[in-house]
Amino acid sequence: MPPQIEIILxxxxxxxxxxxxxxxLIKMSGEEDKHLVVERNNRFIxxxxxxxxxxxxxxxxxxxxxxxxx
Numbered sequence: 001m002p003p004q005i006e007i008i009l010x011x012x013x014x015x016x017x018x019x020x021x022x023x024x025l026i027k028m029s030g031e032e033d034k035h036l037v038v039e040r041n042n043r044f045i046x047x048x049x050x051x052x053x054x055x056x057x058x059x060x061x062x063x064x065x066x067x068x069x070x
Contacts, residue, residue, distance in 0.1 A: 002017050002018055002019070003017070003018045004016065004017055004018065005017075005018050005020075005055065005056065005057040005058075006057060006058065007055055007057075007058065007059045007060070007061055008058075008059070008060045008061065009025070009029070009061045009062075009063070010061070010062060010063055016028075016055060019054055020054065020055050021050065021051055021052065021053055021054050021055070022038055022040070022045055022049075022050040022051075022053045022055065022061070023050040023051040023053075025055065025061065026038070026050065026063075029063070031063055033065045035065070035066050036063060036064070036065060037063075037064040037065075037066060038050070038061065038062070038063060038064070039060075039061070039062040039064065040053070040055075040059055040060070040061055041059060041060050042060070
């Protein structure tokens with residue numbers, strides 16, 4: 001089995017396979033919000049780079065669902 005790394009996803013410890021990208025994590029979590037904002041270690045990640053951004057041991061990932069409305 002490939003090695004696993006530990007990350008913090010929305011405040012909870014999670015184990016994922018080494019080499020998992022942000023795009024993979026979004027898919028694994030079942031997140032379907034088209035307006036999802038992702039932060040990695042308190043920095044915004046541009047959606048165009050989700051497929052090319054692998055996670056690292058100890059990363060803090062936050063999924064933010066903006067609430068549009070008035």
